[in-house]
Amino acid sequence: MSKYNVIGTRVHRVDGPDKVTGKAKYTFDMVLPNMLYGKILRSPHPHAKILSIDTSQAEKLIGVKGIVTGKDTLGKKQGIWRRFPELCDEEMICRSKVRYIGDPVAAVAAVDEDTAAEALDLIEVEYELLPAVFDPLDAIKEDAPQVHEGVELNINVTRHIEWGDVDEAFKQCDLVREDHFRCSSQAHVCMETHDAIASFDHSGKLTVWTSTQAAYYMQVLLADMLGLREGDVRVIKPPTGGGFGSKFELDSAQFCASLLSMKLCQPVKIVFTREEEFTASKRRTPMIYYTKLGAKKDGTLLAKEVRVITEGGAYTSMGATALYLTGFFSSFPYKYPNYRYDGYRAYTNTAPTSAMRGFGAPQAVFVGESQIDMMAEELGIDPVEIRRRNGMTPNYEVPGQANIQSCGLHQCLDKIEEHIKQRGKLPPNRGIGIAAYGFMSGGIFNWFDTPYAFSAAVVRINIDGKVDLFTGACDIGQGSDTTLSMICAEELGVRLDDIRIHAADTGICPPDLGAWGSRETLMNGNAVKMAAADAKRQLLEFAGAKMGANIVYDLDIKDRWVHLVDRPQKGLSYFDVVKEAIRGKDGEAIMGRGHYTPHRKGMISPAYSFGVQAAEVEVDPETGRYKLVNVTTAHESGTVINPVGIEGQLEGAIMMAGGYGFCEDQPMDNGKILNPSIGDYKLIRSLDMPETKILEIDTYEPEGPFGAKEAGEGLTNPTAGAIGNAIYKAVGVRIHDLPITPEKVFRALRAKEQARSSK
C-alpha cells in the first residue's frame, strides 16, 4: 500500500460541483421570506462633526420600513484587538464624528434596494467640516488635525523588535547601504462584495448569514455591539466569494443589517456596492520604509535596521498586526545576527488600512529583496549566492521571536538557480529577478482574547460509516473544506466521499479563529486530524478486541480496511467495525474530538513556509512598458495535501502579487479614492498573466498535519520584489516605490539617459 490514499491525490473540490453548476448559494444569492433590503448612508467628508441627522423625510417614503443612526446603537466602539480596549476605536455607525469618506452615518431598511437607496438621499445630515490629514508623515506633525481625541501625534500603535547589538555590528561591516522605499495600498477586490442577511426573531435570537473569513469573530463582536449573549447570535458562512484579509473584521453590512433586523423583527439583507467595496471596506496598508543593511565583503549579512511608518487610515482594525508582521518579516528569510525594527502607525482621515493577503510581508519582501540585490551587486556577488550564504536553515531560531522547524529555502535556491541557467542567455531588455521569502502558518498572537482553543473539530461516525466533520474553519474559496475533508479521510482511513463537512456555522461548529494568516491547513488540519484519530482509536479498540492479535502489532485503517499494519491482508471491513463499535457503545455514534492551540513555538507562528521566485520581464526601453514573461516559483509548504489546490493558489497569488508590483493602486484626492470601480482599478487580467511554473520542494513540517504547512498566502510576498529586480536586470533602473508602473520605468530610464548625457 502507498503511504497515503487521499492526501496528495488530484481530487476535485468538495464544493466544486455546486459552484461550477451555479447551484451554490452565496449570501448574495439568498432570499428569505419577508426579507427587507438595507442601504448605508456614508460620510462624504474625510473629517467632520455630525451636528444633526434628520430622517423624517426618508421615513415617509413609501416602502421604507426603518432607519437607524448612531443613536440606535449602544454607543460602544469596537475592534478586533479586544485585549487592548484603547485599540477598539471604531463606531459601527458614527454618533458624533466621521473620520473618512465612507464612515457609516445611518442605515435604511426598505422593501427593495432602490427604495432604500432613494431614502438615503432624503436623510439630512448637518456636518461641521474639520481639517483633515491624509499623509502619515503629515499626521505625526505637532500641529496636525487629531483624528482621534487624545492620541498624541496621531500615533495609533508603535512596534519594536530588536536582537543583537545593531550599532556595534554596523561598525564591523565592510559595506552599509541605506535605502528608502514606498509601498502602495491595494484593494482586495473579492468577487463577492461584503454582504449579510440578519434575521432577529421574537425569542431574542439573531441569525446572520454573511460572507466572512471568521464566523466566530462575527458572533462574538456582534453579540458585544448589540448587547446580546454570544449564544443568542448564530453566524453562518454560506459559500463565500473571496476574502483576502478584508472579511475578518466586523463590517457595516453585518452590523447594520443586524441592528435593523432587531428593530423590525424582519430579515434584512445588505450588500455592498462595488464602490462601497472599494471605498468603505479595508485595504492593504501603505508603508514608508527606511532600511539599512550591513554586510561583510564576502556577503555575510551582519546587521539590519528598519524603520517604517504606515498610513493607518481612520481606525486600528488589523493594521496593528500588519505593522508588527512587516517588521518581523523584514528579517526574513535570512539569519541576521543583529536586527532592529521600529514601526509606527499613524491615524489619517482615509479609509482604514488593515490585513491583506501577505499581511505586511509583501511590503517587507519588496523592500528587503530589492535592497539585498543592490547589496549583492555592490559586493559583486551573485544574487542567488548572497541569499544562499545568509538564508535560514531548518531548526533556526529567530532570536526571541520564532522557532523555525522545517525550512527548504536552500533547496528552493538550488532549483531557481537551475531554472535561471536553463533560460540561458536572454535577449536585450530582458531580465530575470529573484526574490526569496518565508511566511507563517497561522498566528500565535491572541489579541482577540479568545478563551477557546484556536481550532477545534468534532468527527462523528454514523452507523453506515458516513462521517460528519464539524469545524469552524472558513472556506472562502481557498479550499479549506476540501483540504480538511482530505485530512479527515486520510487519518480515519476512509474515502473522501465518506466525509460530509459542516463548517463555519457557529450554531453547530466549535469556535475557530477562521481564515487568516494562513491558519487553516495547519491549525484546523491538526484539530481535524486529532478528532479523526480520536474516533479511529475508538474503532480500533473494537477491531483490536475482535482480531486478538499480539499487542505489539499496529492496527490501522486505510481505504475502509481495518488491518494489521505489517500484515495488511489480515483485517476487517471498516463498515463492519463501525457497526460493532456503535453496538458496543450502546448505540452511541462514535464521536472524536480534537483541538489545537500552538504552544512553545515562539510568538509568531507554529511553522513557516519558504520559497524563491524568479520573474522574467521584457521591457520596451522607449516607453517603459514591460511584460511579465514568466514567473517561476520554487516553493515548499511541507507535505502537499491537495496538489490541485496549491496550483490554484499559485496562479491566484501571481495574479494578485503581480498586480501589486505592476499596476494596482488607490490614488486619492483629499481622502477620496479616485478609482473605485473595476473599470478604473487596474487588475492583472487573464490575458495579462505570464507563463507560470511551480517547482515543488519536498519538506516535512513536524508541527503540521501529515507534515503540511502554509501554501498560498506566502506566495503573494515575492512577486513585487522579483519584478523590481528583473526590471533592473533588464534595463538597469531601480524603482523604489510600488507599483512599478511603465510610467515610472520610463521616467527612470529618461533620468538615467539624462544623467549619462550630462556627464
Add this chain to the structure above:
Amino acid sequence: MSKYNVIGTRVHRVDGPDKVTGKAKYTFDMVLPNMLYGKILRSPHPHAKILSIDTSQAEKLIGVKGIVTGKDTLGKKQGIWRRFPELCDEEMICRSKVRYIGDPVAAVAAVDEDTAAEALDLIEVEYELLPAVFDPLDAIKEDAPQVHEGVELNINVTRHIEWGDVDEAFKQCDLVREDHFRCSSQAHVCMETHDAIASFDHSGKLTVWTSTQAAYYMQVLLADMLGLREGDVRVIKPPTGGGFGSKFELDSAQFCASLLSMKLCQPVKIVFTREEEFTASKRRTPMIYYTKLGAKKDGTLLAKEVRVITEGGAYTSMGATALYLTGFFSSFPYKYPNYRYDGYRAYTNTAPTSAMRGFGAPQAVFVGESQIDMMAEELGIDPVEIRRRNGMTPNYEVPGQANIQSCGLHQCLDKIEEHIKQRGKLPPNRGIGIAAYGFMSGGIFNWFDTPYAFSAAVVRINIDGKVDLFTGACDIGQGSDTTLSMICAEELGVRLDDIRIHAADTGICPPDLGAWGSRETLMNGNAVKMAAADAKRQLLEFAGAKMGANIVYDLDIKDRWVHLVDRPQKGLSYFDVVKEAIRGKDGEAIMGRGHYTPHRKGMISPAYSFGVQAAEVEVDPETGRYKLVNVTTAHESGTVINPVGIEGQLEGAIMMAGGYGFCEDQPMDNGKILNPSIGDYKLIRSLDMPETKILEIDTYEPEGPFGAKEAGEGLTNPTAGAIGNAIYKAVGVRIHDLPITPEKVFRALRAKEQARSSK
C-alpha cells in the same frame, strides 16, 4: 531556569541509604512467622530416565514437613516463549526424565536448612542412564542421543535474517574474508543467589517474595504451573542483588517453595547455594561462529554472511531470543547493503543457556569487531576509518528489521580517535584495540504473549503534594527506582523527595515485562512520564483556570512552582494547586495513568544506543600474561537521566565484559561444570580493574523519555572484541576463541615464533 531540575543531577539512589546501612531486606534476609526451609534434590546425571523415587526414609526424618516430586505437579511443561507451545519444554520438577546435571527431581521442606539438606540424602532415586550429548556440533549429528523426544537432529530453533543479494554482492567485492570464532559461556554470578519465599493461605491465595527481574512473568507462570488464577498469585520483589538476565524465567526456588507451601499451608523459603547458582541456574549462550565479510578496496563493506550454532543446553529458556539477537547484532553498527544470517540452536545435556547482559550481542561484537579489524589491516585502512566509512547514522533503517532514530556513532568514533592520539606512541608490547557497538532499548518482541501494555505506571498525588508512583519496573540493582523517580519528579515539576515509589509488586503495581533487554529507562520511563504528565495536566487545568492567562501562554511546573513558561515569576505554589485540584475533584486524589508499548519501530527495539570502546593492554611476550591498562568508552545513550548511575553501569560493565573477554569460563566434563564456586570461577576483582574513562556523547532519542535510551547493557558488548584487537596490536597474535586467556596468547605467540623460525 535551567532546562531540567532533577534529570542530569547527581543524586544518591532512592534505595541507597537502606542498602548502605544494611537496613534493606532482601528475600535472602526475610523471615516469616512459622516459615519452613526448602531444599531441592537435583539430578547428578546429564541424561537419565527416572525409574522410581522413594521419599519414605526422608519423610521420617524429624523436622521434615513435606516432600514434593514430579507427581505433585500438574505435569505441565513451561517456558517463557508462551506464544509457541512447542518451545515450552521444561518441567519444573522432572517426572520421568532428567536432561542435565542439576535438573530438579524433588524438594523438601523442613524446619531448618540443615534438616532439609539431610533429607535430600535420604531420597532414593532410581535412574536409567541414557547416552548424553554435550557439544552442539555432536548434537546435530544423525545418530546423536535425543535430548527431547521428536526434535529432529536436536535442533531446538533456527533463525534466518536476510536482505539484499548477498551472493551477488560478494562477487563484486575486492576482498572477502571467511573466519571462524568460538564464544564461551559465562555465569551471571549475582551477589544474591536465586531465592524465594512462598506463602499460600487457606483462602487460596499465594504470595511469593523473590529475587526476580520480572515479577509479572513470575505471577503468570506460577499461576499457570500451579493451576491458580493469576489474580490469586501475588509476586513481590524485595531489594534484589543482581539479575543480569538470569532472573526473568521461572526458577525452581520459586516453583518448589510455592508447591511446598500449597501442600503445607505454611511459608517456605528456598535459597540456592552458590553451587546451585553456578550449575542449576541459566548461563550465557556459547556460540560457534562462521562469518564471511566482503569489502571494496576503499573499505566499503558490501556484504556479510553469518552462520551460528549455539549450545542450547537442556531447555529453550531465553536461548531462542539470544539466537535471534546475535544474528541481528552481527549487522551492527554498520550499514550492510547485503546481509544474511542463519542461526541454529542445538539441545545438549548441559545446563540451559539463556539470556545474559548483552543477550547475544557480546558474542556478535567480539566476532564482528575482530573480523573488521582483520579486514581493515588487509586493506591497509585505519580501524577508526573503516568504521567511520560504514557506521550507522541517524534515521537509518536496518532493512526489514529496525528503524534507528538517534545515533551518535560517528561522534563516538571521533572521540575515540582523539583519545588514541592523546595516548601517543606506546611502548613495545602495548596496544590499543577498539570495538564499536550498538544496543537496543527494550525489545519489541512479545513471545510471552502478554495482553497488557509492555509498561504502565500510575501516579497519585495526595493532599500534601506527596506523589505515589506505582510501576511494575524491577530494580535489580541497576537503579531503575531512582531513574523512574527522577523522571516522575521532572515531568511533574516536583523534587525527588516528593516521590514515593512502589515497584514490582503485582498486587498493587500495573503489569510490566520487567528488567531485561535494557527496557526500563525507555519503556517504563515513557509510561512514568506519561502518567506524570496526565496528573500534571489535571493540576494545570485548575491552575490555568485560576490564573486566567491568555490561552496562548504555556503553563508548567518546575521545582514545585506552577507558572507561565514565558513569565516564570507569575505562578502559584504546587502545594496550593494540589489542594485546590483535589477539592475541585470532590476529594479524589489526582491520579495520572500512562502506558507504553512500542509501535511502528520495526521488529526489534524502539531505540538504539551506540558507542566505541578502546582497550589498552600490556602483554608480557614471554608468558602471554597481559594487563588491562585502560578502557575508555565513548558512549551515547541519549539524554542522561542519572549520571551517577551511568558511571556505575560503565564500571560494572567493564568488570563483567572484561571478565568475558579475559578470564571467565565454565569448563565441563561430561556435562558437569568444573568450577562451580567463586573460588574457582575467575572474575575480575577490584584490584584487577583497569583505569576506566567515559566520554559521554550528547544525543537525543525522540522515542525516549526526555530523549533518553539504553545505558549499561550495551556497554558489555565491546570489551572482549577491544581486548582481542588490542592484543593483536600489542604482539601481533589474534585469538579466535573466548576467553582470551594468557595461556592462549602464550600458545599463539609460540606458534607465531615457530612459524617464523621455520621459514
